[in-house]
Amino acid sequence: MGYRTIGKQLGEKAATASAIIRKWKMFKMIVYLPRSGAPCKISPRGASMIMRKVRDQPRTTRQDLVNDLKRAGTTVSKKTISNTLRRHGFKSCSTRKVPLLKPAHVQARLKFANEHLDDPEEEWEKVMWSDETKIELFGLNSTCCVWRKKKDEYNPKNTIPTGKHGGGNIILWGCFSAKGTGRLHRIEGRMDGAMYCEILATTSFPQ
Structure with a gap:
């Protein structure tokens, strides 16, 4: 044919x-x-040096790596640095924002998750989840890029801890359960036990 x-x-x-x-x-x-x-242009030894540095210091810039190689006697462009990092599974990503937790908080959350891992679905229908969030009124939260592999997005080296309070913003409280979402509530001042009880008393869910 x-x-x-x-x-x-x-x-x-x-x-x-x-x-x-x-x-x-x-x-x-x-x-x-x-x-x-x-x-x-980058020798295996030079590539190993680059990989080691971005693993130890993910916020290293391409220009920093260009300067390091230049001091070692190798002149390359930032594009060559990018290509080398991508071949080894790294890419430039924005840092993930995670709650600012102390080690004790991390352990407490892990303990809670393990204790309730096998709870039946009916039990979770009785639970209400709530949290506060900060919304910026002026400007944007600063961003930062890191070199990382896909599976390392929540490695502490690749995240930026965030707080709940700051200037130029409003704080909102919200909740949800198996019945749906509750109403948003703006928090004025600092949250305490009395304010929290008042918020819960005025929160309603779809019947």
């Missing part, structure tokens, strides 16, 4: 069928052959 007929039956272009057949006749295989290309 001709290339056009083969391509039509396989849903490919005639040029694709032609290229595959020519490759088979010449090399007796159809896999992609390695291409020569330009040699990498």
Whole structure:
């Protein structure tokens, strides 16, 4: 059959069928052959140094890495740095924002999760979840980029702790349960036990 007929039956272009057949006749295989290309400017030792630094200091910039390699006798561009990091599974990402927790808080939350891991669904229907959030009124929260792998987004090195209070913002309290969401409540001043009880007394859910 001709290339056009083969391509039509396989849903490919005639040029694709032609290229595959020519490759088979010449090399007796159809896999992609390695291409020569330009040699990498960064040696394996230099790449190891880059990987070690971004693992220890994820907020290192590409210019910092360019300067480090230059002091070691290798001159490269920031694009070359990016390509090397991507080949090793790293990419530039914004830092994740996580609650500012002390180690004791982390352990308490983990303990709670383990204790209630096997609770039946009916028990969770009796639970109401609540939290406060800060909304900026002026400007934007600062952002920062880190070099990390996909699975390391919540590694403490790659996050920015956030607080609940600050200037130029409002604090809102909200809640939800199996019945739905409650009303938002603006917090004026500092939250205490009396204010919390008052908020709960005025919170309603869909019946």
